[in-house]
Amino acid sequence: MNFIRDDVSKHTNVFDVLKERGFIKQTTHEDEIRDLLGKEKIKFYIGFDPTADSLHVGHFMQVIIMMYMQKYGHTPIVLIGSGTAMVGDPSGRSDMRQMMTNDTIFENSRKFEKLFGKFIDFSGDKAIIDNNADWLTKLNYLQFIRDIGRHFSVNRMLTAECFKQRMESGLSFLEFNYMIMQSYDFLELYKRYNCKMQFGGDDQWSNILGGVDLVRRELGEQVYGMTFALLTTSEGIKMGKTQKGALWLDETKTSPYEFYQYWRNVEDADVRTCLSMLTFLPMEEVEALVSLEGAEINKAKEKLAFEVTKLVHGEEEAVKAQEGAKAAFSGGASLENIPTTKMAAADFEGDGLGIVSIIHQLNLVPSKGEAFRTIEQGGLMIDDEKVTDARLMITKEMFTDGKLLIKKGKKIFHMLDIN
């Protein structure tokens, strides 16, 4: 559980550390927050709605923040938003979320909890995990709108950024309540744990402000909020999206090799942001890596990919992924770490199997039509030889030591193993 090196930063106030790394986007009271974080050990929370069965890179950013905070002595409260997930956050969405069944939400929550345990130390009282279903599901409507609803001005809510883009496409009353639910969470956590701050991605700004205001109005207490830059590419597109969907932290959903490759392939312009936000390398080291010129920047990308993969999947997997990538792209290194699928030797007896169905089965192409196209366009290689005939049959004799290397396009390598 010792992810962050002691020499990660020269600063001793975690606020300065986060600032140095470019995380901080907006704060409710910059000076007071810096002061508070320097003087006191506080409790703070970040909410995560279990809308999927795994955390993705966006969540991971928030996890990293909690890791820093914990490293510097503060206590993270991980709030699983099973209750808020039943409402659905409209922030940054152009349409309403699919309604989820309670069972799905419950299932997802369990998986979230497990993943958090990998990064945050919950031993003793070093961190807290709670779930807002605990209080939100018990609310009495009438009581709630009288006690809490009266503090919210609809006029003001409607001007909030998070609702703006929905003013045209439509916003249901259900979703409109999301902000109030999240605000109530802050109030509840303040009462339960004396939680003084809420963090979140910058898209959470309005929701966080709502909570800060509510605590002040209801209890007359000052609490604080802070948002962090979203991890986006230099073009402003959210990072961590692949054509298959999000980049997941769960290795069964995104393999460590794929995960490694994603970071290995980021654009030059994004290397600095990624290194500073997703790795715990000291900033001097980050600067040194980023200053590499031309093709040399690949060294920085390798380091980035390795460090992030190590953080998420452990050193062993990171080494494997790196070895596999090196073997595939630059040759030399051992081929055993390239993504491999085992198949029965018997399948390749006699006439063997058609190449098209093989690559389709391996999920290298989404359909057989795509497989044909790939071959027609010269995008498929077997053991370094271009496949020209889509009806090519793969037989046992074509394997060397029971292995066959398939390359699709420039970047996808896959080993077939019949041993």
Add this chain to the structure above:
RNA sequence: GGGGGGAUUCCCGAGUGGCUAAAGGGGGCGGACUGUAAAUCCGUUAGCUGAGCUUUCGGUGGUUCGAAUCCACCUCCCCCCA
């Protein structure tokens, strides 16, 4: 409650009876160029192991030799007025 406008292939968006598996753009995929980068250029982009066949234009039923296009009903969405 009244009036108006919509729903098109991964997304946006054209298409108002056959020439439409459906323009154009985005995205994806393949190629060239490169540094496993960016930019650019070329090709490609429903499924089925080629020609051929099957499924697609919110849903259901109908008109027609023939429908994404016409008709009826239904569902959902948006806008204006209350």
